[in-house]
Amino acid sequence: MDAKCPHNTEVNCGDCRMNALCLPLALQTKEISQLDEIVQRGRPLQKEGHIYHAGEEFKSVFAVRSGSVKSYTVTNEGQEQVTGFHLPGEIFGMDGIAHNHYTNSAIAMETAAVCEIPFSNLQELSIAIPSLQRHFFQLMSKEITNDQSLITLLSKNTAEERVATLLLSISNRNLRRKLSGVRFRLPMSRADIGNYLGLTVETVSRVFGRFQKQDILLVDKKEIEILNIDQLRNLAN
């Protein structure tokens, strides 16, 4: 397998293009190789392939290496609730720590590759490398603040504000990966967007329509171009 292939499973953490995003900055070379030993690089996942199912025993947290992943739960009435979208360089699976079982399921939204980090090893290593412990406390805290902004979004904002906010979030996360913040492909369906934002597909579709009519966006199926990011920011507020 070619080292440049984005789904390559053979690379180690030190060489991975994503390491600036998922590892603590302060890590020494020696420490990186310690981490490398516990990280398991899984083979590429097909679209719709599960990384884990809700209820399974919690063993590991995961980092997205390529592609994209969504987390979701199923309510007692059987409806799906999307709880997060995970792009390359992002960590997911930390919801499982509390009860020793995953509360979410995680599924690839397109062809993807993930790194598996066994949590018991990570705990031990965190004791040897305090900056790693700190890093994981921070990652979990960030997840908490993210979830809380979603709570605020859902309880206070209109459909347009919610969609605008999601687009800006994806734009920012693309920038972090040195990709374009104004032209990108949405990895998720309209249904997933609606589900995540507490809206119906129809409403999402209509909001995209309105944004196009106002020359804020150019939408071609999943390809998005942000034409007026300032106005989008205004709308998101």
Added chain:
Amino acid sequence: MDAKCPHNTEVNCGDCRMNALCLPLALQTKEISQLDEIVQRGRPLQKEGHIYHAGEEFKSVFAVRSGSVKSYTVTNEGQEQVTGFHLPGEIFGMDGIAHNHYTNSAIAMETAAVCEIPFSNLQELSIAIPSLQRHFFQLMSKEITNDQSLITLLSKNTAEERVATLLLSISNRNLRRKLSGVRFRLPMSRADIGNYLGLTVETVSRVFGRFQKQDILLVDKKEIEILNIDQLRNLAN
């Protein structure tokens, strides 16, 4: 100050009635006294007294000893968003870890006492006591799963389902403290309930009204008696 006084600040962790809730079960007597040394027991807070403000430098997490506390953020439009209610034995303030500044403000909803746990000391101690590290990972993960159920509640459930779910949550948390799960006093106002659940005060009031008419609840201002907990569970689903 009398040792039996609920707002007493002189007690240590080993004697505290709440220790089964906020400390890891596995802690040894010696370890408890190590923890005791870093925990600072603050003096009682007046109603509306702030524990910290959003934006302040993050230094500590806190445990509720008595009374009750609410966390909230203020949106860019200046509206308050309640992000959590904290009852005795519960830990709060973990949102601050991510950015080294609190993202929420925390305020006493009634006379309350809190224990302050300086986070840098806690991190060090977590390295010496692995079960403490594990415990805090779990606490943070629990916060994540709680926030995610709130997200689901807000995006999928009706006003009645939301109110029923909150009442059952408070009921369960009272049971954990060996208090009645069916008769209790709500520490928060209708406005706080509405804000937390993404509803207006009027809607909350009407839902309470309907629940009373159906003989599910007996409501007298903030005093609640659950008359039919099974039906409440059905409604919450």
Added chain:
DNA sequence: CGGCGTTATTGATCTAGGTCATCTGAAGTA
């Protein structure tokens, strides 16, 4: 005790977004 601000209740109306139904087009497949 009486006046006043705050919190809760209740009623009347309005609206954002849900529901339902139809239509289009792209992608897969036989």
Added chain:
DNA sequence: TACTTCAGATGACCTAGATCAATAACGCCG
């Protein structure tokens, strides 16, 4: 190439809960 499927867009209508407005009931303080 024709057939099916599924994601997305769009239009017509409806409803849960918001908004606005009035009233009641409670502390709280001089």
